[in-house]
Amino acid sequence: MAARFRHPVNGAAAARPAAVDGTADQSAALDGGASRATAVDATADRPAAPEAAASGGAAAEVRGLSRAFDGRPVLADVDLRIESGEFVALLGRSGSGKSTLLRVLAGLDREAEGTVAASDSAMVAFQEPRLLPWKRVWANIALGLDGTAPKEAAVAALGEVGLADHADAWPLTLSGGEAQRASLARALVREPELLLLDEPFGALDALTRITMHDLVLHLWRRHLPGVLLVTHDVDEALLLADRVLVLADGRIAHEEHIGLPRPRHRDADALLHARDRLLAVLGVHPTGDR
Amino acid sequence: MHPPATAAPPRAPATENGSGAPPRRPAVAPRRRNRLLDRWVSPIALLVGWQLGASLGILPERLLPAPSTVAATALGLLQDGSLVDAVGVSLQRVLTGFAIGATAGIALAVVVGLSRWGDNLVDPPLQMLRTVPIFGLIPLFILWFGIGETPKVALVALAVTIPLYVNTAAGIRGVDPKFRDVAHVLRLSRLGVIRHVVLPGSLPGLLVGLRLSLGSAWLALIVAEQINADAGLGFMINSAREFLRTDIVVLGLIVYSLLGLITDAFVRLLERRALVWRRAFGTR
Ligand SMILES: Nc1ncnc2c1ncn2[C@@H]1O[C@H](COP(=O)(O)OP(=O)(O)OP(=O)(O)O)[C@@H](O)[C@H]1O
Ligand SMILES: [Mg+2]
Numbered sequence: 366m367a368a369r370f371r372h373p374v375n376g377a378a379a380a381r382p383a384a385v386d387g388t389a390d391q392s393a394a395l396d397g398g399a400s401r402a403t404a405v406d407a408t409a410d411r412p413a414a415p416e417a418a419a420s421g422g423a424a425a426e427v428r429g430l431s432r433a434f435d436g437r438p439v440l441a442d443v444d445l446r447i448e449s450g451e452f453v454a455l456l457g458r459s460g461s462g463k464s465t466l467l468r469v470l471a472g473l474d475r476e477a478e479g480t481v482a483a484s485d486s487a488m489v490a491f492q493e494p495r496l497l498p499w500k501r502v503w504a505n506i507a508l509g510l511d512g513t514a515p516k517e518a519a520v521a522a523l524g525e526v527g528l529a530d531h532a533d534a535w536p537l538t539l540s541g542g543e544a545q546r547a548s549l550a551r552a553l554v555r556e557p558e559l560l561l562l563d564e565p566f567g568a569l570d571a572l573t574r575i576t577m578h579d580l581v582l583h584l585w586r587r588h589l590p591g592v593l594l595v596t597h598d599v600d601e602a603l604l605l606a607d608r609v610l611v612l613a614d615g616r617i618a619h620e621e622h623i624g625l626p627r628p629r630h631r632d633a634d635a636l637l638h639a640r641d642r643l644l645a646v647l648g649v650h651p652t653g654d655r
Numbered sequence: 656m657h658p659p660a661t662a663a664p665p666r667a668p669a670t671e672n673g674s675g676a677p678p679r680r681p682a683v684a685p686r687r688r689n690r691l692l693d694r695w696v697s698p699i700a701l702l703v704g705w706q707l708g709a710s711l712g713i714l715p716e717r718l719l720p721a722p723s724t725v726a727a728t729a730l731g732l733l734q735d736g737s738l739v740d741a742v743g744v745s746l747q748r749v750l751t752g753f754a755i756g757a758t759a760g761i762a763l764a765v766v767v768g769l770s771r772w773g774d775n776l777v778d779p780p781l782q783m784l785r786t787v788p789i790f791g792l793i794p795l796f797i798l799w800f801g802i803g804e805t806p807k808v809a810l811v812a813l814a815v816t817i818p819l820y821v822n823t824a825a826g827i828r829g830v831d832p833k834f835r836d837v838a839h840v841l842r843l844s845r846l847g848v849i850r851h852v853v854l855p856g857s858l859p860g861l862l863v864g865l866r867l868s869l870g871s872a873w874l875a876l877i878v879a880e881q882i883n884a885d886a887g888l889g890f891m892i893n894s895a896r897e898f899l900r901t902d903i904v905v906l907g908l909i910v911y912s913l914l915g916l917i918t919d920a921f922v923r924l925l926e927r928r929a930l931v932w933r934r935a936f937g938t939r
Contacts, residue, residue: 473836489840495833499855499932508851509841535932551841 423482424449424559424591425470430479431615432465439465440477441615449484449558450589454602456643457612463595464492466612467561470593484591488557490565492595494544496536496551503532506551522554523547525580541568546577553584560590564597578605582627599643603636604629611646619646720902725909728902737891742910744887748804749876749914752811756868759812760819761861765849767820768827768857778824785817790878797882807879814875818867826860827853859933862926869918877911 425447432440439462447453457463468474469481471489496505506519520532526546536544545568552560562581566574582605585592596602602609603623611619621639623629629636702722708714709721716724732738763781766773789810796806830853838848854861880889888907895903 468836471836471840473839487840491833491837493833495837497834497837497852497855499858500851509838509843509847537932 422449425483428480432477447591449591452592452607454594454606454609461612484558486557487559488552489561490548490552492563494548498536502534522550526550556588560592562594600631724902725905741888741891748807752808753872756812756815760816763820764823767824802883810879811872811875814871815868819864822864823861826857830856866922873915
């Protein structure tokens with residue numbers, strides 16, 4: 366599976382992890398020598414292909430990423446690497462730039478500065494479901510799917526998120542949680558190498574949330590994409606992720622490795638300390654639930 | 656157009672019976688029919704009044720013939736085939752002009768809506784053209800195209816292009832950029848983006864443009880046919896005027912408005928079918 370640099374960041378710059386990418390060599394051959402490693406794309410004007418990427422296996426890698434809106438910095442020098450098959454959760458207060466980072470990884474932000482390498486089969490479940498209202502639910506899922514039977518694949522994916530009955534509905538008739546699940550199905554049906562989930566469980570009730578946690582873990586185990594899950598919920602992050610990051614002041618301010626095997630229980634001892642530390646970084650005193 | 660009772664959401668009549676009565680479903684259907692009838696009372700009264708006035712000699716036949724006279728004339732012209740011929744000629748002008756204008760209007764709107772250069776280069780002249788009174792162009796068109804079919808079709812085409820362009824372009828600009836992000840993530844091709852996102856997203860605007868442009872298409876036709884024509888509805892009306900055949904003039908006007916009504920109904924139908932996804936929401 367070819368992962369390559371989909372989106373030039375900062376103009377023409379486009380580096381890609383060579384080891385992840387069979388086509389990198391050919392573009393490196395075109396390279397005029399601005400680069401030190403084979404890992405730099407021909408069009409790169411910054412020779413910043415990260416060494417780590419060359420060691421292979423990254424679903425996404427970001428180096429020195431900065432983004433400002435109207436002169437107000439939101440991301441400042443973010444480094445982030447997601448191994449392929451790794452489940453990473455990203456915490457951060459509202460407005461800390463989580464969605465912004467995710468957009469960069471999805472190749473939707475061309476104005477960010479820094480190097481970004483991401484699998485070209487990245488899929489996003491956006492913070493709001495963003496189903497096209499003029500297409501029936503199944504057609505939303507099938508949109509852009511090639512293959513012999515896109516509708517069957519779409520309906521099957523809807524079945525996995527418990528929406529088989531709504532395949533023929535119009536998106537505007539779905540409830541908030543249903544729309545969010547449909548959006549999740551749209552991302553999952555493509556079996557991406559990098560799955561970017563922006564608060565995908567935000568509009569779900571506690572029970573459906575648990576079901577969806579199981580579903581995401583199940584699908585993650587089956588296809589082993591790299592996952593970046595943006596969430597506000599510290600417990601959710603601790604239950605699901607291999608690694609929990611906190612975004613604060615425009616950079617990754619904290620990192621927790623969670624070695625505990627799944628399924629995890631939220632009261633597990635190993636999680637207690639991690640939770641306290643995360644809450645402390647987030648500026649919450651660990652008395653409440655969040 | 657007045658909002659017809661049939662387009663009202665089903666619950667509207669139920670709220671209308673106000674007076675605190677619980678809205679019972681079975682009561683809805685008869686009330687709807689009554690309301691439709693209510694709306695026909697005054698037109699029918701006018702028609703009866705007109706007929707009476709003419710029959711009693713209050714309305715001079717030369718200025719406004721009786722409805723019965725107009726109906727008889729219509730029957731006669733239908734039987735000798737001249738009305739059908741005239742309508743055929745006019746319809747052909749309008750359809751040709753409309754096809755050309757619609758293609759141009761939508762294509763220009765897509766170009767403008769999808770590329771910055773298209774927007775920079777194409778939009779300004781079209782916006783300027785919009786302010787030119789198009790009937791003022793008739794002398795120019797006659798000089799350019801002569802007095803055959805071409806200037807008439809061209810005038811209709813222009814009358815269609817402008818409103819369709821303006822509304823479709825606005826519709827395309829109004830498509831939520833978030834949907835373009837979705838298209839990007841799903842890796843739709845450029846054509847796929849147009850087909851699945853841009854055009855359906857701009858459909859509400861396009862349909863408004865379609866309705867306006869059909870209205871102005873008929874208007875342009877009528878004006879163009881008044882100037883010079885040797886066939887068609889306008890010619891029929893003009894020659895009738897020379898022979899003081901007020902009944903034929905009135906008949907021509909009625910036919911024009913019927914044609915306008917039919918095309919309008921057609922667009923309504925199209926709207927209902929194309930925008931089901933919105934209706935599904937409204938009636939949920
Ligand atoms: N297109 C934009 N133009 C201007 N400012 C923006 C834009 N996009 C994001 N921002 C700003 O960047 C900051 C970070 O936004 P972002 O959406 O990344 O936050 P977030 O961490 O996802 O928050 P939340 O948890 O509430 O979703 C916010 O202050 C927001 O106002
Ligand atoms: Mg966000």
